[in-house]
Amino acid sequence: xxxxxxxxxxxxxxxxxxxxxxxxxxxxxxxxxxxxxxxxxxxxxxxxxxxxxxxxxxxxxxxxxxxxxxxxxxxxxxxxxxxxxxxxxxxxxxxxxxxxxxxxxxxxxxxxxxxxxxxxxxxxxxxxxxxxxxxxxxxxxxxxxxxxxxxxxxxxxxxxxxxxxxxxxxxxxxxxxxxxxxxxxxxxxxxxxxxxxxxxxxxxxxxxxxxxxxxxxxxxxxxxxxxxxxxxxxxxxxxxxxxxxxxxxxxxxxxxxxxxxxxxxxxxxxxxxxxxxxxxxxxxxxxxxxxxxxxxxxxxxxxxxxxxxxxxxxxxxxxxxxxxxxxxxxxxxxxxxxxxxxxxxxxxxxxxxxxxxxxxxxxxxxxxxxxxxxxxxxxxxx
Amino acid sequence: xxxxxxxxxxxxxxxxxxxxxxxxxxxxxxxxxxxxxxxxxxxxxxxxxxxxxxxxxxxxxxxxxxxxxxxxxxxxxxxxxxxxxxxxxxxxxxxxxxxxxxxxxxxxxxxxxxxxxxxxxxxxxxxxxxxxxxxxxxxxxxxxxxxxxxxxxxxxxxxxxxxxxxxxxxxxxxxxxxxxxxxxxxxxxxxxxxxxxxxxxxxxxxxxxxxxxxxxxxxxxxxxxxxxxxxxxxxxxxxxxxxxxxxxxxxxxxxxxxxxxxxxxxxxxxxxxxxxxxxxxxxxxxxxxxxxxxxxxxxxxxxxxxxxxxxxxxxxxxxxxxxxxxxxxxxxxxxxxxxxxxxxxxxxxxxxxxxxxxxxxxxxxxxxxxxxxxxxxxxxxxxxxxxxxxxxxxxxxxxxxxxxxxxxxxxxx
Numbered sequence: 001x002x003x004x005x006x007x008x009x010x011x012x013x014x015x016x017x018x019x020x021x022x023x024x025x026x027x028x029x030x031x032x033x034x035x036x037x038x039x040x041x042x043x044x045x046x047x048x049x050x051x052x053x054x055x056x057x058x059x060x061x062x063x064x065x066x067x068x069x070x071x072x073x074x075x076x077x078x079x080x081x082x083x084x085x086x087x088x089x090x091x092x093x094x095x096x097x098x099x100x101x102x103x104x105x106x107x108x109x110x111x112x113x114x115x116x117x118x119x120x121x122x123x124x125x126x127x128x129x130x131x132x133x134x135x136x137x138x139x140x141x142x143x144x145x146x147x148x149x150x151x152x153x154x155x156x157x158x159x160x161x162x163x164x165x166x167x168x169x170x171x172x173x174x175x176x177x178x179x180x181x182x183x184x185x186x187x188x189x190x191x192x193x194x195x196x197x198x199x200x201x202x203x204x205x206x207x208x209x210x211x212x213x214x215x216x217x218x219x220x221x222x223x224x225x226x227x228x229x230x231x232x233x234x235x236x237x238x239x240x241x242x243x244x245x246x247x248x249x250x251x252x253x254x255x256x257x258x259x260x261x262x263x264x265x266x267x268x269x270x271x272x273x274x275x276x277x278x279x280x281x282x283x284x285x286x287x288x289x290x291x292x293x294x295x296x297x298x299x300x301x302x303x304x305x306x307x308x309x310x311x312x313x314x315x316x317x318x319x320x321x322x323x324x325x326x327x328x329x330x331x332x333x334x335x336x337x338x339x340x341x342x343x344x345x346x347x348x349x350x351x352x353x354x355x356x357x358x359x360x361x362x363x364x365x366x367x368x369x370x371x372x373x374x375x376x377x378x379x380x381x382x
Numbered sequence: 383x384x385x386x387x388x389x390x391x392x393x394x395x396x397x398x399x400x401x402x403x404x405x406x407x408x409x410x411x412x413x414x415x416x417x418x419x420x421x422x423x424x425x426x427x428x429x430x431x432x433x434x435x436x437x438x439x440x441x442x443x444x445x446x447x448x449x450x451x452x453x454x455x456x457x458x459x460x461x462x463x464x465x466x467x468x469x470x471x472x473x474x475x476x477x478x479x480x481x482x483x484x485x486x487x488x489x490x491x492x493x494x495x496x497x498x499x500x501x502x503x504x505x506x507x508x509x510x511x512x513x514x515x516x517x518x519x520x521x522x523x524x525x526x527x528x529x530x531x532x533x534x535x536x537x538x539x540x541x542x543x544x545x546x547x548x549x550x551x552x553x554x555x556x557x558x559x560x561x562x563x564x565x566x567x568x569x570x571x572x573x574x575x576x577x578x579x580x581x582x583x584x585x586x587x588x589x590x591x592x593x594x595x596x597x598x599x600x601x602x603x604x605x606x607x608x609x610x611x612x613x614x615x616x617x618x619x620x621x622x623x624x625x626x627x628x629x630x631x632x633x634x635x636x637x638x639x640x641x642x643x644x645x646x647x648x649x650x651x652x653x654x655x656x657x658x659x660x661x662x663x664x665x666x667x668x669x670x671x672x673x674x675x676x677x678x679x680x681x682x683x684x685x686x687x688x689x690x691x692x693x694x695x696x697x698x699x700x701x702x703x704x705x706x707x708x709x710x711x712x713x714x715x716x717x718x719x720x721x722x723x724x725x726x727x728x729x730x731x732x733x734x735x736x737x738x739x740x741x742x743x744x745x746x747x748x749x750x751x752x753x754x755x756x757x758x759x760x761x762x763x764x765x766x767x768x769x770x771x772x773x774x775x776x777x778x779x780x781x782x783x784x785x786x787x788x789x790x791x792x793x794x795x
Binding site: 019022023026027034036039040042043044047048051244247248251 | 601602603606726789790791793794795
């Protein structure tokens with residue numbers, strides 16, 4: 001079986017797994033306890049925090065550990081909206097965000113905030129000017145993903161951050177960095193981002209660990225209360241082994257980023273070219289997108305059927321994003337890009353990781369050809 | 383405004399003729415140490431001034447760092463433009479544009495041109511007019527006042543480019559670090575002692591820190607807290623040496639004497655003796671404490687008298703006449719406050735007697751110490767077992783020996 005669903009989750013690095021197992025056994029102290037067991041756990045946590053901060057080029061005290069990107073996004077968006085509601089009740093995001101961002105904004109809308117949902121162009125990209133034009137005196141927060149999880153399109157976050165900082169310095173800027181970290185350069189502080197979310201399991205770390213970068217001086221209303229952990233922004237005993245695992249995974253991903261991007265781009269371009277030559281398949285991603293995501297449609301065929309056929313042929317891909325793939329709704333992202341309902345519900349995603357080889361890609365290409373050949377008789381009957 | 387460099391001006395030591403070269407060299411060393419986390423930023427010396435090329439880093443961030451350099455009086459962010467009239471005028475107008483929101487009807491300004499490059503075709507006087515006129519045309523609210531202007535726009539014309547600046551941001555001032563010698567500061571985990579160490583640095587002392595810990599009564603975290611405090615000081619000095627002294631044995635010995643009200647006095651005297659030996663070893667010529675008159679029992683005048691006699695070195699107490707609130711304000715400014723208020727026990731808060739004496743008797747104290755025949759040995763032992771670490775600005779602390787038998791493996795990270 002060849003796994004091509006790294007954008008959904010990645011197999012944890014074996015070094016990370018070993019580290020976490022050793023820590024889980026040896027250092028089970030609560031980092032808030034003051035005895036030696038607690039101290040050791042706390043020390044591990046401090047080291048992990050420094051490691052995560054270094055990988056992002058920020059200060060250790062600007063890292064808030066969470067259970068994953070969903071929590072980070074919720075904390076960033078609702079935490080900022082609640083904390084700064086006296087500045088105004090207007091928020092800006094795009095129509096193509098991940099569900100954890102999208103639903104947070106829907107919730108805030110229900111609670112009385114006004115949300116501007118920026119449209120995207122046919123490639124799925126939002127422009128800097130659109131963001132700037134949407135700013136109002138009562139705008140509190142702009143939230144934007146670095147890389148779209150379905151199509152791999154890259155948003156100009158650095159440019160937007162810089163423009164925001166000079167034109168509207170009081171507006172907070174949140175970047176959902178989940179699909180960008182480890183694939184593209186990730187320097188939230190130099191982009192002018194105030195908040196930046198990250199998840200460990202997308203970069204060969206464990207599930208259940210994530211972080212939010214909170215620029216010094218920015219305050220958030222906590223969503224979880226009950227203790228003074230994480231500077232009071234996120235109560236709850238820190239999961240030390242997972243967080244150390246995340247720090248290690250982040251270091252490795254940051255070190256390998258350039259090499260990975262170079263290698264994955266070659267493989268991605270090759271896969272894209274193959275898809276373009278197969279009649280019946282339609283490429284939705286662009287070559288200037290992220291190096292690890294290829295999105296395509298098989299119009300006239302239900303995506304799930306294509307997925308299962310590929311699985312039978314030994315290739316794992318996904319439909320939409322994993323978080324919404326169990327819903328029968330067409331992709332919100334593709335609809336926002338102006339695709340019709342048929343291709344929006346027929347999307348398939350191939351996503352690459354750092355261990356994929358030319359041979360793996362050859363197998364994938366073979367399977368794509370075979371899949372179309374097998375399904376051709378069924379086209380438009382489904 | 384995107385600035386190109388920072389101009390650093392020196393302080394009072396500039397007057398001291400013969401030493402100037404040495405003083406400048408010291409400042410340059412400290413600037414280099416503080417710039418380490420900012421690759422790309424570079425340094426250039428000129429007579430009586432220092433220029434730091436920003437190398438793409440944010441000017442506000444570097445100003446915040448370089449404001450701490452002892453001996454630097456003020457900093458100006460500078461825009462560099464070609465020494466061509468049109469460029470100079472355009473940049474000067476852009477400079478004023480940045481500050482337009484400060485202008486009121488009748489705000490006064492002047493242009494002050496210095497022509498370092500004598501071949502430049504226009505005289506300083508002409509330049510003042512040629513730069514000033516378009517500004518006056520653009521900003522109708524402005525008036526010229528050459529004697530006492532609200533805003534002074536400085537234009538320095540040089541061969542390689544013209545420097546334009548107007549903001550003068552006050553910096554920490556004082557003397558360059560170490561130009562007045564070296565001293566040993568007793569660092570507790572409290573609010574006062576880091577401020578005392580910093581205040582000493584500002585007067586040109588190179589400061590090394592001594593901390594006493596009482597493991598296992600105090601925790602590893604108390605020790606780490608002090609390491610963090612020393613590192614916060616390193617963010618000002620560039621580098622700080624920290625001596626960690628095991629104090630458990632001496633401290634427990636004092637608790638066995640049945641002289642509870644004198645424990646603090648005796649403890650402080652032993653600390654000063656150990657610090658004196660360390661100072662001699664490191665060639666430091668004074669001890670620094672965070673004492674503030676009357677704050678606690680050991681800081682009454684009689685206590686200070688009896689405690690201070692345990693050392694022959696000058697005992698410097700920079701905070702002795704300051705109010706607590708002033709000290710807290712300073713500790714917030716220098717970035718040690720948030721660390722100082724972490725709640726771990728340290729050896730100074732351990733075994734505090736119910737009623738420590740505010741008026742100790744020197745003869746009695748001398749007598750008690752004379753009965754403790756092992757005391758000099760313990761002092762030497764503590765000195766011998768002292769662990770020394772060096773902390774650098776912007777870097778994580780090095781690992782220290784861990785008394786808890788900690789097994790944290792490097793390859794986990």
